[in-house]
Amino acid sequence: MSTRKDKFTAQDKQIMKLAFNIASSRKGLTGNNPSVGCVITKKNQIVSIGRTGLNGRPHAEYNAIKDCHENLNGSKMYVTLEPCNHYGKTPPCTKKIIKSGISHIYYPIEDIDKKVKGKSFKILTKNKIKVYRGLLKSLSKDFYKSYNINRKKKLPYVTGKIAVSKNNLIYSKKNRKITNELSDKFTHVLRYKNDSILITYKTLNKDNPKLNCRLKGLEGFSPKKIILDNKLNSKLNKFVITKANKNDTIIFYNEASKSKVLHFKKKKILLIKSRLDKNKYFYFQDVLKKLFKIGCRNLLIEGGGILTNNLIKKRIFNEFYFYKGERALSKFSDYLKFEDFDLLREKYKKKINLNLKLGRDKITLFKK
Numbered sequence: 001m002s003t004r005k006d007k008f009t010a011q012d013k014q015i016m017k018l019a020f021n022i023a024s025s026r027k028g029l030t031g032n033n034p035s036v037g038c039v040i041t042k043k044n045q046i047v048s049i050g051r052t053g054l055n056g057r058p059h060a061e062y063n064a065i066k067d068c069h070e071n072l073n074g075s076k077m078y079v080t081l082e083p084c085n086h087y088g089k090t091p092p093c094t095k096k097i098i099k100s101g102i103s104h105i106y107y108p109i110e111d112i113d114k115k116v117k118g119k120s121f122k123i124l125t126k127n128k129i130k131v132y133r134g135l136l137k138s139l140s141k142d143f144y145k146s147y148n149i150n151r152k153k154k155l156p157y158v159t160g161k162i163a164v165s166k167n168n169l170i171y172s173k174k175n176r177k178i179t180n181e182l183s184d185k186f187t188h189v190l191r192y193k194n195d196s197i198l199i200t201y202k203t204l205n206k207d208n209p210k211l212n213c214r215l216k217g218l219e220g221f222s223p224k225k226i227i228l229d230n231k232l233n234s235k236l237n238k239f240v241i242t243k244a245n246k247n248d249t250i251i252f253y254n255e256a257s258k259s260k261v262l263h264f265k266k267k268k269i270l271l272i273k274s275r276l277d278k279n280k281y282f283y284f285q286d287v288l289k290k291l292f293k294i295g296c297r298n299l300l301i302e303g304g305g306i307l308t309n310n311l312i313k314k315r316i317f318n319e320f321y322f323y324k325g326e327r328a329l330s331k332f333s334d335y336l337k338f339e340d341f342d343l344l345r346e347k348y349k350k351k352i353n354l355n356l357k358l359g360r361d362k363i364t365l366f367k368k
């Protein structure tokens with residue numbers, strides 16, 4: 001229901017929500033460009049939908065118009081972000097919109113990109129298109145947080161995750177499995193939605209993880225693998241190292257012998273030298289800057305206890321998924337406990353219980 005102050009109808013809101021759901025399906029997969037969703041209606045019927053192409057092109061508005069077989073005269077377009085208005089690798093969407101006969105356009109917020117910001121309103125209204133801004137603005141601000149961090153700060157958007165057992169262990173030598181298969185599938189969705197994944201050499205050597213996306217049909221969307229390994233102590237027989245392919249595996253290091261460097265280079269691993277902080281840990285802002293420079297826009301960190309603790313303290317994660325498994329793990333042999341729940345709550349004020357129906361496992365999302 002719309003309130004008196006609100007110029008938008010319940011139907012407007014419903015359609016814009018649909019546009020966001022469409023945008024969501026491509027989130028994390030559109031490279032430098034934002035993931036945008038678009039719905040076109042005519043006489044209260046949906047006549048077309050569109051979303052941003054993989055790696056950012058074509059744009060959602062272009063796709064929605066191109067795929068529509070109705071005459072668009074007098075139709076309404078709902079799009080999750082201000083349409084582009086400049087010539088880049090593709091012609092401006094505003095031009096296509098004007099030519100199509102669309103008479104009303106709704107978008108929540110302006111694009112942060114300076115080339116676009118605010119200019120489409122003038123172009124569209126000058127061409128007698130009615131433009132409505134502000135529909136589902138707060139949803140939009142949240143949705144485009146990662147895009148804004150990429151554009152404004154020139155840093156990747158950072159997502160963290162950790163899984164703890166019923167008795168708060170993150171590792172037990174006796175029984176390795178913390179979460180159930182449904183939770184594991186959700187982890188693979190995160191891997192699908194992030195272009196890069198980061199762990200340390202300690203986790204690499206102990207767990208020998210594959211770090212790929214194993215959702216059926218989406219294996220090709222596996223993230224690049226990043227390992228923090230100051231002295232190049234990663235074992236050469238680990239899965240990620242043996243399967244490294246040119247540029248899809250990167251190790252950050254600081255001090256290592258020439259022969260070690262050569263070993264890793266031979267394995268087609270990209271080595272990046274990076275400085276350490278006073279605790280002799282990698283200076284993480286530098287790691288992030290360097291990753292952004294080589295194309296990383298969305299980074300997933302599956303850290304062990306020490307890395308996770310450090311990054312929570314510094315509020316490096318933009319969001320953090322906390323998995324709680326239903327089983328208690330053994331403490332009779334080597335184990336590690338997660339001690340930072342209070343710290344997490346202190347540093348990340350927004351806490352959302354995701355109702356994902358994962359059997360008895362639970363996932364809580366923490367945000368700044």
Ligand SMILES: NC(=O)c1ccc[n+]([C@@H]2O[C@H](COP(=O)([O-])OP(=O)(O)OC[C@H]3O[C@@H](n4cnc5c(N)ncnc54)[C@H](OP(=O)(O)O)[C@@H]3O)[C@@H](O)[C@H]2O)c1
Nearest residue numbers: 162163170171200202203230281282303304305306307310
């Ligand atoms: N349950 C889960 O979700 C989960 C996820 C991942 C791992 N694990 C478990 O966690 C265990 C490993 O955890 P861990 O706490 O021993 O190690 P970790 O968090 O994986 O790695 C910490 C180490 O990374 C290096 N490092 C480099 N830069 C760093 C930085 N900026 N901040 C923090 N550390 C940095 C340091 O080693 P140097 O000082 O030697 O350079 C540090 O000791 C494994 O047993 C694994 O099974 C559990």
